[in-house]
Amino acid sequence: MSGANHDPELLRRAAQAALDLSECDWYRYLLRKNVSGRSLSDAEERAVIDGATRTAAALARQVTATYGRLSPPELAAALGLKVAERPAGESPEPYLYLALYEPAARAIILNEDVMLRVRRFIEVNGLTDLTHPEDIPAVALFHEIFHALEEETPDIYTRSRMLNRKALGLFPYRRGLDGASEVGAVHFSREMAGLAYCPCIFERYLLLALGQLSIDLFVPNV
Amino acid sequence: MITGLLLLVTFIGLIIYCMKGGNLLVGFIAASIVWCIIGRVPMSTVVTDIFQTSVENYGKTIAIIVFGAWFGRVLVDTGIAGYIIKKTVELAGDMPLVTTLMLSIVCALIFTSAFGVGSVMAIGMIVLPILFSLGIDKKTALGAYLLAVAAGMYLNIAYVNQFFAVFPNVKYDDHYIRFAIIATIVHVAVMCAFIVFNYFRSKKGGKARAWAVGAAAEQKDAKSLGWYCVIVPFIPIIMVSFFKWQPIPSFLLGIFLGLLLTRNFASYSLAVEKIQKTLYDGIADSGLLIGMLYSVNIFQAAAKQVSPILQNLLGGIIPTAPVIILIAFCVLAPLALFRGPLMIWGSGIALVSIFQAMGVFSEMFLFALFLVPPVAIVASACPTQSWTMWGLSYAKLEPKQYIKTNLPWAWAILIIVEILAFVMIGNV
Numbered sequence: 001m002s003g004a005n006h007d008p009e010l011l012r013r014a015a016q017a018a019l020d021l022s023e024c025d026w027y028r029y030l031l032r033k034n035v036s037g038r039s040l041s042d043a044e045e046r047a048v049i050d051g052a053t054r055t056a057a058a059l060a061r062q063v064t065a066t067y068g069r070l071s072p073p074e075l076a077a078a079l080g081l082k083v084a085e086r087p088a089g090e091s092p093e094p095y096l097y098l099a100l101y102e103p104a105a106r107a108i109i110l111n112e113d114v115m116l117r118v119r120r121f122i123e124v125n126g127l128t129d130l131t132h133p134e135d136i137p138a139v140a141l142f143h144e145i146f147h148a149l150e151e152e153t154p155d156i157y158t159r160s161r162m163l164n165r166k167a168l169g170l171f172p173y174r175r176g177l178d179g180a181s182e183v184g185a186v187h188f189s190r191e192m193a194g195l196a197y198c199p200c201i202f203e204r205y206l207l208l209a210l211g212q213l214s215i216d217l218f219v220p221n222v
Numbered sequence: 223m224i225t226g227l228l229l230l231v232t233f234i235g236l237i238i239y240c241m242k243g244g245n246l247l248v249g250f251i252a253a254s255i256v257w258c259i260i261g262r263v264p265m266s267t268v269v270t271d272i273f274q275t276s277v278e279n280y281g282k283t284i285a286i287i288v289f290g291a292w293f294g295r296v297l298v299d300t301g302i303a304g305y306i307i308k309k310t311v312e313l314a315g316d317m318p319l320v321t322t323l324m325l326s327i328v329c330a331l332i333f334t335s336a337f338g339v340g341s342v343m344a345i346g347m348i349v350l351p352i353l354f355s356l357g358i359d360k361k362t363a364l365g366a367y368l369l370a371v372a373a374g375m376y377l378n379i380a381y382v383n384q385f386f387a388v389f390p391n392v393k394y395d396d397h398y399i400r401f402a403i404i405a406t407i408v409h410v411a412v413m414c415a416f417i418v419f420n421y422f423r424s425k426k427g428g429k430a431r432a433w434a435v436g437a438a439a440e441q442k443d444a445k446s447l448g449w450y451c452v453i454v455p456f457i458p459i460i461m462v463s464f465f466k467w468q469p470i471p472s473f474l475l476g477i478f479l480g481l482l483l484t485r486n487f488a489s490y491s492l493a494v495e496k497i498q499k500t501l502y503d504g505i506a507d508s509g510l511l512i513g514m515l516y517s518v519n520i521f522q523a524a525a526k527q528v529s530p531i532l533q534n535l536l537g538g539i540i541p542t543a544p545v546i547i548l549i550a551f552c553v554l555a556p557l558a559l560f561r562g563p564l565m566i567w568g569s570g571i572a573l574v575s576i577f578q579a580m581g582v583f584s585e586m587f588l589f590a591l592f593l594v595p596p597v598a599i600v601a602s603a604c605p606t607q608s609w610t611m612w613g614l615s616y617a618k619l620e621p622k623q624y625i626k627t628n629l630p631w632a633w634a635i636l637i638i639v640e641i642l643a644f645v646m647i648g649n650v
Contacts, residue, residue: 033436034355039312093432094617095354100432114435140433147431161316176316178356181431203435 006208006215008126014218015130018204019197021219024049026198027183029220034179044163052180055157056187059149063192072141072192081148082107083141096206099140101147108144110137118202121209131201139199142189150181158184226535228260229528233576237569240561243606246568247510250517253572254524261528276523277516283383284512287337289473290380292504293458294341296477299500300484302454303332303345305447311352318356318429319421322363323414325349326370330410333374335458335476337381340507342371342609350617351436357429361627362420364617368610369416369628372601373409376402376639379462379469382593387519388566388574389589399463401646405639409598412638416631447484454480510608518571525572529579542582548644551591555636556629558595559604566592567600590648591640598636603628 027049031040040048067078076083086109093100098118099110119133150156158181161174189199204220207213236253240246258268297303310328314321329349336345346367353363375381382394382402392398457479461472477500481487486496525532541547551564561568574592577583601607605614605621614621 093354094360094619095351095432096435097432098435100430102430143433144431178316182433185431185433206435 028222031179052183056184060191101144142192146185146188240569250521272523276519291338291508294336295500295504296480298344329370330373334377338507369413376405525575558599587648590643603632
């Protein structure tokens with residue numbers, strides 16, 4: 001359950017190295033995690049990261065100006081979003097997730113079971129001074145609030161067709177990128193929660209806890 | 223009369239056993255022994271014709287199945303299948319519907335050559351997470367993938383060869399290939415309609431966004447391969463169709479080029495390691511299928527021995543007009559589910575044996591009739607298909623939900639392809 005079978009010193013060094021990774025590197029990791037994001041050139045990658053982080057920062061400023069400094073559940077309530085916790089037990093979804101946003105129901109679902117795993121991993125392995133377990137639900141909520149705001153903001157950059165492509169090398173067309181939306185959500189959650197580190201580290205903890213990642217690959221190679 | 227009735231009772235017992243999910247290998251061998259006892263087949267015939275000759279005569283088909291499964295493993299292990307899939311996704315970009323359609327068509331094309339449950343699982347482990355990450359709901363994603371796998375089967379040399387055990391005079395020739403191409407197009411067209419329908423139905427409220435955590439394996443970049451590797455999955459079928467090669471050299475050429483073009487022949491030790499591993503995995507993938515097919519052959523040989531008794535009993539009851547049988551198959555198509563009487567690789571083998579024993583239907587007609595349900599119904603909508611069992615568990619989808627989602631479409635495919643098969647290859 002806790003995935004605590006790691007050399008504590010090695011794990012701590014890996015966590016520290018991950019925390020030292022630049023914001024831009026984490027966002028590059030997010031883009032590359034998305035299968036359709038792998039075809040970006042370096043310049044496109046930089047442009048998408050820049051566009052997504054600017055959008056997220058602007059949205060964070062706008063939300064704070066409108067609603068003041070609210071806690072994530074208060075902000076969700078102010079925006080008329082439902083928040084539900086998926087009870088512990090086997091996930092009905094075929095993939096691992098910390099939280100998700102259902103636009104049809106305007107509902108954010110927090111995956112309690114998965115968040116608990118990450119929390120326990122941090123606690124059991126004595127990493128609470130580096131990464132704080134209480135940040136997990138806050139960050140997850142802010143992450144999904146960003147997606148809810150995106151849904152209701154026409155022409156937002158993270159949902160736009162920002163890439164120029166050519167079909168069969170001849171016919172120009174524009175396409176978007178799901179990864180841009182994820183970069184925006186992570187950046188927004190970080191700004192809103194006032195986090196000093198990138199919350200993507202929670203994903204890496206989870207994979208480590210589940211034995212789906214070896215410790216030498218803990219720091220994403222970007 | 224009593225003997226005939228006892229054979230019929232055993233047949234019904236076999237149907238119930240198969241539909242309840244009993245092990246087919248055990249069921250067919252047990253039914254063969256029971257039929258031999260009821261039919262008072264001489265011991266010398268049982269130990270020679272039924273349990274020896276029937277099995278040894280199946281060697282050629284088994285060889286093709288093994289080489290097909292080996293080739294499937296090469297496509298997966300060298301990264302060719304993953305490369306093609308990821309290139310397709312990159313091309314489609316952020317349009318989930320287009321990506322799903324393109325991926326499904328590409329998978330159908332890959333499975334015109336790739337064979338074996340291992341290949342279906344390995345390629346599914348690449349395709350399904352991509353579809354899930356695009357926000358495609360699990361029943362549409364899994365349904366589309368399994369329809370795509372099934373679509374490839376009409377042309378799949380290793381798959382079609384399985385039928386030659388039951389219909390020994392049927393050939394994988396130009397005449398058959400013409401039908402198979404049209405059947406594949408029909409299957410793919412219905413699959414596309416399935417995707418579009420389910421996509422719009424599930425997307426009414428917009429796309430769900432998840433803070434998903436990808437498995438480590440998904441995060442590794444695909445091995446860099448050359449664009450020319452995309453030709454490899456189609457080598458066996460090209461060699462058989464256009465150059466009239468036999469299946470085994472065609473698969474061997476595909477295996478050789480697959481390893482060569484992915485730089486697995488860079489050193490002798492790497493080449494040996496890759497050849498051995500892919501061959502081992504391919505044989506493991508097809509092992510249980512081979513066992514089941516051996517037992518089918520044994521059962522068929524036993525059925526041949528008791529066929530005069532069944533002919534006497536059922537000759538006057540079963541309609542002899544092929545069109546009536548065809549209509550019955552189209553109307554009763556769901557009876558192929560759960561290895562029912564229309565599924566040749568299930569209790570349907572007894573029905574084939576009865577039809578053959580009646581001596582009124584041509585071999586091509588029966589082949590056309592029984593070829594379609596395993597592809598259109600079982601591979602497309604039945605949880606008893608080996609790779610479907612894996613898919614349901616992987617996608618965490620209830621079998622009932624899967625049948626409900628896929629069966630109407632699978633049924634439509636069956637009706638169209640059965641009629642096509644009757645007109646193009648069965649009406650001779």
